Amino acid sequence: MYFQSLDALLHMDGHGVFVWSAYLITSAVIALILVAPGRRRRRFLRQLAGEVKRQQAAAGDTRGGD
Amino acid sequence: MWSFFHKLGSPPWLYGISGSILRWLLPLTLLALVTGLVWGLLFTAPDFRQGNSYRIIYIHVPAAVVALAGYYVMAIAGAINLIWKMKMADVAMKAAAPIGAALTFIALLTGAIWGKPTWGTWWVWDARITSMLILLFLYLGVVALYEAYDNKEAAGKACAVLSLVGTVNIPIIYKSVDWWYSLHQPASIKFTGESSIDPSMLYPLLLMITAFYALFTCCLLMNMRAELLQREARTNWVRKLALAGGRG
Numbered sequence: 001m002y003f004q005s006l007d008a009l010l011h012m013d014g015h016g017v018f019v020w021s022a023y024l025i026t027s028a029v030i031a032l033i034l035v036a037p038g039r040r041r042r043r044f045l046r047q048l049a050g051e052v053k054r055q056q057a058a059a060g061d062t063r064g065g066d
Numbered sequence: 067m068w069s070f071f072h073k074l075g076s077p078p079w080l081y082g083i084s085g086s087i088l089r090w091l092l093p094l095t096l097l098a099l100v101t102g103l104v105w106g107l108l109f110t111a112p113d114f115r116q117g118n119s120y121r122i123i124y125i126h127v128p129a130a131v132v133a134l135a136g137y138y139v140m141a142i143a144g145a146i147n148l149i150w151k152m153k154m155a156d157v158a159m160k161a162a163a164p165i166g167a168a169l170t171f172i173a174l175l176t177g178a179i180w181g182k183p184t185w186g187t188w189w190v191w192d193a194r195i196t197s198m199l200i201l202l203f204l205y206l207g208v209v210a211l212y213e214a215y216d217n218k219e220a221a222g223k224a225c226a227v228l229s230l231v232g233t234v235n236i237p238i239i240y241k242s243v244d245w246w247y248s249l250h251q252p253a254s255i256k257f258t259g260e261s262s263i264d265p266s267m268l269y270p271l272l273l274m275i276t277a278f279y280a281l282f283t284c285c286l287l288m289n290m291r292a293e294l295l296q297r298e299a300r301t302n303w304v305r306k307l308a309l310a311g312g313r314g
Binding site for chain 2: 009
């Protein structure tokens with residue numbers, strides 16, 4: 001490891017603020033683009049499952065009413 | 067060969083195969099990203115002129131490289147959609163745009179953060195930086211244009227045309243540091259001839275570039291899967307999948 005202490009790693013000779021903020025914001029953006037599509041897909045599947053079940057129930061009712 | 071293209075046009079097949087690719091590609095991508103980040107942050111020596119601020123290149127350069135590569139993916143998918151009316155190409159194009167925008171944003175932002183301690187300014191209206199900003203607007207333009215149309219087919223065509231016209235910007239970005247006098251340094255990594263970067267810095271950088279390509283691929287596939295399901299909502303296989311709770 002290049003840095004002698006945790007303090008040196010955080011400070012990076014005065015460049016720490018720049019380096020760490022760049023890494024933090026990048027990590028946040030990457031986390032967002034990794035998580036968003038999965039959430040969208042699962043939310044859609046949940047909604048569709050509800051819709052299909054309602055339709056099936058409605059179809060069952062009409063058959064029962066005949 | 068033709069059967070492959072035929073399968074590529076089949077949504078259930080694409081959904082299944084992309085799921086099994088993601089199962090191993092996603093963990094590998096995360097591993098490569100974390101390894102590259104730790105390597106670049108902790109185990110490399112500082113640059114003798116820039117000091118520690120240069121460590122930002124381990125995210126700046128990969129993000130910029132893949133943001134450009136992503137534009138090719140988007141524009142080529144757009145062209146395929148226009149010429150052969152392949153629906154999957156349209157799905158790929160729509161999936162690529164937000165990821166490209168995110169990567170371009172990372173490249174611009176980390177460039178600005180790096181510029182402050184190194185050049186003494188956050189921003190200059192220099193050829194490379196301005197053309198990257200235009201790239202961001204092109205990506206965002208495609209995202210916005212998709213949302214603006216109710217008719218998916220018309221939206222796909224309009225976005226394909228926009229992204230194809232936007233490809234004019236790509237060689238400008240590549241060549242901007244050579245054509246104009248610029249604050250931005252020219253390329254340090256060359257495929258032909260000696261790279262002007264020390265191997266101890268080059269290897270973690272190459273790892274990060276590979277990791278960002280893999281990241282783009284993962285996000286592209288995941289976006290395509292979400293988009294595919296929504297477009298195929300009326301088909302039996304998607305309805306079965308929804309009832310099975312997404313597993314099937």
